[in-house]
Amino acid sequence: MLAARGVTLLELLLVLAVLGILSAAALPAYQGHVQRSQRAQAIALLQENAVFLEEFYHRHGSYKLTPTSWPALPAPASPPDGMARYRLIFGSVPRNTDDGYYVLRAIRLQVADETEVISLTQTGIMKLCLGRDGVERCELVH
Template identity: 45%
Template sequence: MRAAGFTLLELLMVLLLGSVLTLWGVQSYRQQLQQQEVAQLAVRLRACAVFLEEYYVRHLRYKATAYTWPVLPYSRYPDAGELRYHISFGSSARNTDNGYYVLRAVDAADSRRYVELTQTGMLKFCQPEAGRSICARL
């Protein structure tokens, strides 16, 4: 007569399946958090773009001077706590036409990861992958 219960192989299979499902769930959760963070950064960058459009209406240019940009309403994300992203212009004012700008939110931990918004409204998210930078339009 066979004893009731589970064999060691059956227990190991259940543990393996549980581990795989847990890893899948954690990865999915991390991706969801990253998507949420990128969406919040896009809102910040668009708020800065609105500020620049209002600045342009008042001054007929995006630059404060030939060599400087105006001060943006947001320079970091999040407002309080540990700094995750620096928000600034994507190029120096000296090298940019008066009618154009690029806003960039750069990851404080890895400068190769950033969200960028151009004056034309194009938004993209770039991150390192396999030794090169991969960008996706949002």
């Protein structure tokens, strides 16, 4: 007759240690994937807002309602439902006063010591700017 064998405390601790190491290695990769996914959704909504503005321009001859006001964006937050990760707004740049020009921005919310802004102009130029510790790094988005 065989004796009943259970899991020893040492085996359990070894399994927990291995799981801890694997989790610690996988967590940053998972967080990076989630952030890239959220950024891609914000970019898609920026482009959706740009299409809305182009249609608005063709109907009204301007991107603006009046010289000092813009139409309401169809997608002012990303994601559109649930907790917003990005706020989509008209950028505050001097050229935004021109009737034939706009800059849309997606600003990442709830980031303590970092800034992230994705901007899109009426010419289709999209740029991602990341800031940390007073240093900003920008790159074109394709």
